[in-house]
Amino acid sequence: MSSGLRIRTKTARVLLAGAAVPLVVVAASVLAQRLMLPFAVLSLQNRTHAVAALLAAAALGFVRTRAADVVARRLRLNLLDLFLAPFVSGPAPSLPAGEAVTARLAADLPRLVTWANDGVALVLAAALAIPAVVVLLASALGVRVLLPIAIAGVVGAATTTLASRHVSAAWTAAVDRLRALFISVGAGYEGAVDLRAHGRAGSYAARLREQMSTWSVYEGRARVATTVSTWGSFAVTLATAAAIIALSSGTFEPGVDPYRLSLLVLAAVPTLHTLVSGISNLLAARSTLASTARQLALAEAATLVESDAPIDSAGEIRLERIGYSYPRGEDGSAPVAALDGLDLALPARGSVAITGPNGAGKTTLAHVLLGVVRPDRGRILVADREATLDNRRFRSRIAYLSQRPFQVAEGTIADNLRAFDPELPDGRLLEALVVVGLRDSLGARAKSDADLLALPYRALSRGQSRRVMLARALLRDTDLLVLDEPEAHLDAASTTELAAILKRIASARRVVAVVHDRELLGFADQVVELTPPAKPGS
């Protein structure tokens, strides 16, 4: 088997895992439907049989729809799993942007469902239906009747294959437009105020409308291409069969009624058509399947297993000659060296401030301490024992305030405070809000403490939402608190307050804080100044 075919087969198997039975039911109901038609023609003399066969064919339509629904559900979960594997246990820094993943899922899910239910299942059905129809016809009318059908089938399949490249390219172009549209809508909403302030919201909306029309045009073209290809090859199949019957009339078994013969060939052609449209749906999903195969490779590479080794999370942490480069991007962009030969000692008691210019590697260093980034070079010692920080026990003893925190944008203040610990009681949340000064400043907006916690997070200012995130980090009872620019978006008075808060916390536990504001350095026993790694060769 060629490696391309092997990868496609493997991807198909992964996508259809757990969907084999419903898929076979889809195929079986198509198969039965296809057999009912020639059977009805063959039993024209017995009207009851013929009518029963046609009614059964209609009823099978329902069975097919239900089974196809089950296939769709299973396949959607399987595809989602391929995206979740790198999310849960892949290298977090190289995950693509959220909108790009959303757009891909939105575009790929329906296409892959069509691939399964109208591609794989139809081909499966046809593979069984064709021999069955052959036997049916041959036994009723003799072997020679198969010749026009066989030739028609070959001609139909060849026409579909020839057209498939065009159909596939048309669908790829349409899906690309759809993705671009989704990404633009997301970016527009995200930056709506900015666009409005610059008087660009109207023109941006016009651009979205244009993108929507472009997508519609491309999708329309793809549909036309599919229809022309499918029905075109159907017509070619039919015409070939008709032509051969006309040319060879008289060569069939004596006594064969040409009218009945034509009717039977017509009844058999939908079976061929099943094969032809199944193949065309398989071919049309080629590019989606190829990108799913790449996603499968990413999912399989996502093998970071969180360690469960005992670790003294309150002990000294020493980073020795640590180096880390962000890997090459999927777009081919070069790897970026973020840390190079970094030494850092975090004593069991004592806090550290990390400063340095933008791009110096401060956030990357924080990610190394959190075990989210595994250094490519150097070693980490915890309480004098070599360790990886990607460790479940270590994680349960650390709290983190990210530069880009996880937010429940449409939730309440309480939803955001409880994001990492859903069990926290209201009392604890309120205490944390007091510490970050929000209970006083937001108190006027809420009649009670419960109202305060129920305030919508979206309705907070940037500085206020930053304080909610800080409160969330402080809520965790931990040995190590890692803060990445806690002063971001805070006013001068709040920064002064934060300096006092940091000092108080640092007297009880270890704090590592990335700070730009020198006013905050007071909490630290040690200040580490990072500089960006030198360019290779300089």
Ligand SMILES: Nc1ncnc2c1ncn2[C@@H]1O[C@H](COP(=O)(O)OP(=O)(O)OP(=O)(O)O)[C@@H](O)[C@H]1O
């Ligand atoms: N996901 C990523 N992929 C590739 N390069 C990255 C990625 N994240 C950061 N970098 C690069 O790594 C270097 C260090 O980035 P980092 O975010 O650690 O800097 P920083 O010191 O925290 O900067 P800032 O003060 O702006 O927050 C930068 O040159 C940055 O461009």
Ligand SMILES: [Mg+2]
């Ligand atoms: Mg940073």
